[in-house]
Amino acid sequence: MTLTVYNTLTRNKSAFQTIEEHKVRMYCCGITVYDYCHLGHARTCLVWDVVRRYLQWSGYEVKYIQNFTDIDDKILKRASQEGTSMEAVSEKYIAAYFEDMERLGVGQADAYPRATHTLDGIKRLVAELEQKGFAYPAEGDVYYAVRKFPDYGKLSGRKLEDMQAGASGRVDQDPDSKKQYPFDFALWKAAKEDEPAWESPWGNGRPGWHIECSAMVRERLGETIDIHVGGGDLTFPHHENEIAQSEAVTGKPLANYWLHNGMIIVEGKKMSKSLGNFITIRELLDKYEPMAVRLFILQAQYRKPVDFTDEALSTATNSWSTLKEGLLFGDQYGEQLGFSGTNLLDQELVNRFKSAVDDDFNFAGGLAVLFEIAKNLSKEGHILIHEGIIKTDVQELEQQWQTLTQLATVLGFTASIDKDNSNTGLSDSEIDTLVQQRNEARSNKDYAQSDRLRDQLQSQGITLIDKPGGITIWNRD
């Protein structure tokens, strides 16, 4: 089986081949830290985290880097609104980012470089671009001359002439602009009053947005990396500009594979800050379980847009409880069934999972395998509770459970038994007594009393199951 991936650069699926055998160098364009993350950010982080897990599980050693943009107009604006500094705003939202991602179960990258820690690399890159004639200074700013880079537009599939012709007035030359050409972009911006600035050969100033990623990739991963990922909305201009910057200097491809995830849609429109239709991860997790959110995102192909609705999240919550039941099977019944603890996997199931996901990270296809296993396990669990028997061979059940657990881990799903069910205050014998009282009421046809007792127990998390022959068993939720 071969992993096949869709490459934005070639607009095609092709077999995945690494530069160095068994090693993957992967870079993800992270976030600008001026506010809490929303569901759209969650999708990006979640999807690429799972891609990385999958690559690792497939036998690759993955070096995964994700940046924080901590120099930016929006951060400065936020700082002045809050009467604080750019650093304070960045720190606050970086901390919030880690809290949110931990709750979602997103693994940590190998490093989180920041623009403010990459100034040397950035300035070196700008200087090299200037030396090679790709950049020009203008009154303290430095711009990249896109017309000097023949490949400009190759990632997003556009031509400069078309963009200019088709933009219908949207790219009118700003009379105050220092650019030589409308699509040139800033590598370095001259310092404004009261704003943070760094010394440079072009005067005090700060870096433009795109240059930091070029510098970080080069510094942390090298001149050509295997996979560069990010949200689809970054394809142009951000990633296009990264390519222009890096490749102009090195003469080598910046990345062999460019992968982009689709957007979250709300009522037909992209979830975004500017539209104000976003829901933060924190708000979301007040209402839904993290694993349900993960399922909601992974059930869709990563490149397609996904509609956010409460109905979809509720559905995902129900689906998650099915999966969860399967995942908890061994914890709940393993001891009783005498699980051996050996880690044997069902290769047929593993292969089906792998062949699904190997096709451009088709996680939805992989999840179908997980659901199949989980459904059977939860069914066996139910039969065990109700009838005290199982219908599948114990060894096979254990193998299924081990397989489910491992495959779920690849996708980042983990379940744990809720610990707060022991505070009902009722001991087993007390429950037995109440159940007996209820059965007496039932035999006297005093159903009002019997239902009252059942409700009372239910409210304390005790579910009664009436079986044929007047036998009642119970269990704690």
Place this chain on the structure above:
RNA sequence: GGCGACAUAGCCAAGUGGUAAGGCCGUGGAUUGCAAAUCCAUUAUCCCCCAGUUCGAAUCUGGGUGUCGCCUCCA
């Protein structure tokens, strides 16, 4: 206006030439005092529309229609 992506049951969604995975919801039956839970069974003659290629297409080609993204900060 330019570039790109997508269109499969009530909802979400996989499937890229051989006759429609999976999830959620629902339905029928068993069981029950009634429930709940559970078990069993069941839910697209058809994949946006039209034409074509083919023995055969949801899957390929052409043309429509619709939706979304990017072209400005953006995950």
